[in-house]
């Protein structure tokens with residue numbers, strides 16, 4: 001039996017998602033906030049939780065739907081206001097220190113601050129699930145180029161940050177686990193080892209979403225397929241997670257309203273899901289952004305029962 005999940009935007013988190021989650025067959029709903037670097041999106045999400053979302057979360061929990069958070073959190077974990085006093089906490093780009101993205105992973109104080117603030121963020125989020133998804137900044141070229149870091153690939157820098165985050169959340173909850181997100185420029189096989197409790201989350205955003213990921217004519221998809229197989233030599237497949245874009249209406253709408261109708265065919269979702277499950281991956285999720293009241297007004301209810309049916313078919317054959 002596969003674990004299914006959807007990741008929606010905090011802005012789309014409305015009571016209707018209780019029924020939609022049941023229709024989709026999911027037991028876990030992730031809340032995400034689109035994070036433009038410099039926007040302090042985590043503070044904004046925490047404000048929204050405290051204003052009016054906490055009671056809604058309880059209603060989901062009463063319906064056996066667990067809420068967790070999937071967040072580009074580095075900006076919150078290493079406040080950029082520290083730059084004026086301690087520029088070496090931050091990354092070097094073209095010979096200059098910058099507080100635009102992420103950090104210098106060779107600076108032990110930077111990792112210690114990230115670790116301590118991961119503890120604080122876990123405490124503030126108060127989620128039931130042991131799985132945490134604190135991601136680095138949402139950027140393709142966001143890592144450090146200083147003399148100490150330049151030999152470390154984006155994936156290795158990502159792993160060092162994730163290990164520091166895990167240390168912090170484990171101080172809050174000794175059973176916590178932390179996602180290592182294979183995404184954006186962190187698409188190499190890391191040589192830095194994941195600490196015990198770090199699991200793979202694979203998000204193939206740049207693939208062609210209109211062809212199955214196994215399509216032999218799609219170079220980017222083929223690269224993702226090869227990378228995933230390599231990553232599964234490091235991370236146990238049963239603990240690994242896929243984060244797909246099947247219902248990421250924001251992506252298909254160019255991140256602008258109005259939302260377009262969910263565009264993907266069930267054949268593509270079935271083919272992708274079949275491939276992922278053939279690798280032994282048990283947890284498969286998709287973004288499901290921009291699905292809210294306005295989407296329903298324009299397009300009717302989202303076809304989330306398809307998601308459930310795909311996995312019912314896979315489970316019935318396994």
Ligand SMILES: [Zn+2]
Pocket residue numbers: 091092103104105106107144145146147148149150
């Ligand atoms: Zn550095």
